[in-house]
Amino acid sequence: MIKQLCHIGARHxxxxxxNQDALCFGENDRYTVISLADGVSTCKEAKAxxxxxxxxxxxxxxxxxDYFLEFDRDQIAEFIIAHIFYELKQKAQADLQEVxxxxxTIASVLFDKKTRRLLCFSLGDSLIAATxxxxxxxxxxxxxxxxxxxxxxxxxxxxxxxxxxTNVGTLDTILICSDGAWGQMYQNNRLKPEVSGxxxxxxxxxxxxxxxxxxxxxDYSFISxxxxxxx
Amino acid sequence: xxxxxxxxxxxxxxxxxxxxEFKALYDRRIFETRLEDLKRVGxxxxxxxxxxxxxxxxxxxxISFEKNRETEYYEELIKKADIPFVQDLEERMIYAVxxxxxxxxxxxxxxxxxxxxxSEEEDHWEDDTLRLRILKQFIKYGNYLxxxxxxxxxxxxxYVKDKIAAAEGKDKAKIKVTDEDVLKLxxxxxxxxxxxxxxxxxxxxxxxxxxxxxxxxxxFLTQCATKKQLYLFAMVYGMTYFTGSEAELQxxxxxxxxxxxxxxYTNNLIRxxxxxxxxxxxxxxxxxxxxxxxxxxxxxxxxxxxFAEIVCLYYxxxxxxxxxxxxxxxxxxxxxxxxxxxxxxxxPMKDESETIYYKRYARIGDDEAFEDILHLPEADFxxxxxxxxxxxxxxxxxxxxxxxxxxSAYKTYEMILNDLLDxxxxxxxxxxxxxxxxxxxxxxxxxxxxxxxxxPVGLWFIxxxxxxxxxxxxxxxxxxxxxxxxxxxxxxxxxxxxxFLKERVIEDLKALCDPEEPSxxxxxxxxxxxxxxxxxxxYYIVNFVDNHDGRETSFPELFKRFQKDIADRLESAxxxxxxxxxxxxxxxxxxxxxxxxx
Numbered sequence: 001m002i003k004q005l006c007h008i009g010a011r012h013x014x015x016x017x018x019n020q021d022a023l024c025f026g027e028n029d030r031y032t033v034i035s036l037a038d039g040v041s042t043c044k045e046a047k048a049x050x051x052x053x054x055x056x057x058x059x060x061x062x063x064x065x066d067y068f069l070e071f072d073r074d075q076i077a078e079f080i081i082a083h084i085f086y087e088l089k090q091k092a093q094a095d096l097q098e099v100x101x102x103x104x105t106i107a108s109v110l111f112d113k114k115t116r117r118l119l120c121f122s123l124g125d126s127l128i129a130a131t132x133x134x135x136x137x138x139x140x141x142x143x144x145x146x147x148x149x150x151x152x153x154x155x156x157x158x159x160x161x162x163x164x165x166t167n168v169g170t171l172d173t174i175l176i177c178s179d180g181a182w183g184q185m186y187q188n189n190r191l192k193p194e195v196s197g198x199x200x201x202x203x204x205x206x207x208x209x210x211x212x213x214x215x216x217x218x219d220y221s222f223i224s225x226x227x228x229x230x231x
Numbered sequence: 232x233x234x235x236x237x238x239x240x241x242x243x244x245x246x247x248x249x250x251x252e253f254k255a256l257y258d259r260r261i262f263e264t265r266l267e268d269l270k271r272v273g274x275x276x277x278x279x280x281x282x283x284x285x286x287x288x289x290x291x292x293x294i295s296f297e298k299n300r301e302t303e304y305y306e307e308l309i310k311k312a313d314i315p316f317v318q319d320l321e322e323r324m325i326y327a328v329x330x331x332x333x334x335x336x337x338x339x340x341x342x343x344x345x346x347x348x349x350s351e352e353e354d355h356w357e358d359d360t361l362r363l364r365i366l367k368q369f370i371k372y373g374n375y376l377x378x379x380x381x382x383x384x385x386x387x388x389x390y391v392k393d394k395i396a397a398a399e400g401k402d403k404a405k406i407k408v409t410d411e412d413v414l415k416l417x418x419x420x421x422x423x424x425x426x427x428x429x430x431x432x433x434x435x436x437x438x439x440x441x442x443x444x445x446x447x448x449x450x451f452l453t454q455c456a457t458k459k460q461l462y463l464f465a466m467v468y469g470m471t472y473f474t475g476s477e478a479e480l481q482x483x484x485x486x487x488x489x490x491x492x493x494x495x496y497t498n499n500l501i502r503x504x505x506x507x508x509x510x511x512x513x514x515x516x517x518x519x520x521x522x523x524x525x526x527x528x529x530x531x532x533x534x535x536x537x538f539a540e541i542v543c544l545y546y547x548x549x550x551x552x553x554x555x556x557x558x559x560x561x562x563x564x565x566x567x568x569x570x571x572x573x574x575x576x577x578x579p580m581k582d583e584s585e586t587i588y589y590k591r592y593a594r595i596g597d598d599e600a601f602e603d604i605l606h607l608p609e610a611d612f613x614x615x616x617x618x619x620x621x622x623x624x625x626x627x628x629x630x631x632x633x634x635x636x637x638x639s640a641y642k643t644y645e646m647i648l649n650d651l652l653d654x655x656x657x658x659x660x661x662x663x664x665x666x667x668x669x670x671x672x673x674x675x676x677x678x679x680x681x682x683x684x685x686x687p688v689g690l691w692f693i694x695x696x697x698x699x700x701x702x703x704x705x706x707x708x709x710x711x712x713x714x715x716x717x718x719x720x721x722x723x724x725x726x727x728x729x730x731f732l733k734e735r736v737i738e739d740l741k742a743l744c745d746p747e748e749p750s751x752x753x754x755x756x757x758x759x760x761x762x763x764x765x766x767x768x769x770y771y772i773v774n775f776v777d778n779h780d781g782r783e784t785s786f787p788e789l790f791k792r793f794q795k796d797i798a799d800r801l802e803s804a805x806x807x808x809x810x811x812x813x814x815x816x817x818x819x820x821x822x823x824x825x826x827x828x829x
Contacts, residue, residue: 182480
């Protein structure tokens, strides 16, 4: 089962601009893929860029899941980034724009229902985390964005992408959060107790309500997948 | 996502340090060498790899080219392209360093950025001076640091009372002020008293003002005093410590290790290199003569062997107010010392364990034998400290100095020096012979001739480009944006760095070459990240010259290789990795590059 939230932040709302996060979900007989892209605010076509990136990576992983689950870290990163960049460039050329106008972060999870293997990929400051029998663990930490972080149009971005391949094992749910969302869920490096309760009890509808109540400045989004109910 | 500083393709590459600036700095010889290689292999199977090397050069320099063309095509392309000769390249390199240096923030700017980031918006102190903002933070969130034993509340309140008395014509003795009044009326004039204060006053009755002043100008104090200050700063600004738990996130914006023990060091290192041989406007040099400030910031991160630091980390991790964190940590430090004096617990084993052993207690790893002490209940944690850490201060002047020697770093340093001498069997002997020449000749004379054949004496920029005035004029002819003051500042930094290399590493090598008593002068107490990198710099050049032809290496390639090769050594010494944002690191590697390529 997929749950999601994609909400405009208070700042964009006040500025009457659009929500620049984009979510994507795809499934076939073998694989389930979820993706989240967070457009760079100052980029003119950030929303379109985020949509293209999340759709491109979802389609690629669904189509070539078997390859990606066999690839090593560098191959995964290089293929995904090159594919997204190609798609962005096509769009930029068609619209007579610079490709940088379409910059976004990108994070994605591929689940192989047959072998119950999992591939997590992230470029930028999104968080990928999972819950298992009452516990919570971080699968991919957000990149440091204090001095700027890498996005889909950064040169040599694949070098800074993060990849985590693992077996599902005892994990039951995995979720990708944009920085606007996890920023509201954490305090002093740790999950806020109320958020921790929601996650470990799989009360993701409550998490959705909680984030909306917090109404953070930045756009806030998450997309989650429950492994047992994803078929 | 917020756009601040996000790296898009146009703004920067993924590696946004100085190496990017030097990316295209190849001279014509490198092109010619690669062309020769291509001609030599003819149409054999080695051709594609030689071609690729040439393509890389064209790409790095932004020269348009077609792939898989005949050799003559590339020869013609190189002839026509605007590729600099060696002399031009030297100037371009200095100019690139100058441009980067110009943008490099001063330590106080760095501190300001951190304070801006960590301040509560509701306080609205952004128009105050930096030291005043820090002082107000200590007052509001740290209760004047009274619980940490800092005096100064009276001086601050008296200053505000004087201000009210003068403005309203009231009798000062009858004026009562609240913290709210203090925060509202305090201005930078409160620091004036420091100018005439005695050392004793600064230590006691004006200690609060002194700490705000020191932190506001981002200076490293000796005898681990800065460590104590940094932990207090971290607590009042709500900084965080990452324990390594798999449920935790490390917040780079508030992380104490990243912000205070890495970047703070980097910025102070530049200060040291800028003023270590001449006076600056604030009289740092004069004050440094009195031994107030560290000469060469050690670069030591969190000292996991020091119990006081671990106690502070414990409370930084706990969920309580900054004031509570300060009060409870200082109370625990006192109780632990008391327990030690009263011998309440069996003495911890006199162990010589290295930092890694203690680090595992505070940064949870895979080793289950180590307890996650930062998440223990308070009483259990205290007992653990009493039974596992050396808490006896002995003759040291503060608890922050306990176990402050850097054995791991020292060991690594010694190993590098020995590796360097082992590279060339004759080097140890020859070096000693050169170095023991009569004192009447200058150190450079003694070192130059033979030793220079084997490795350089200092920094390439100074060895090669010693005429500052000539260089300045050459640069001014080509660029209109070279500021004389800034350029002079950079040249001072380079000269100081050059002196530093000679003084510390060469002196230690000299001592090590003495067959009668081989020992280095740098001690575990004096070792620093800078010295370690400097030693490795010599090792790298000699090793590289022995094993490779450095002329085919681009700066980014060399930087990455140097970074990779030194990584283990820095890690085993508990120093931060080589960082392209650190101007010292970049200049060192760049100097190696220049020696190997020019």
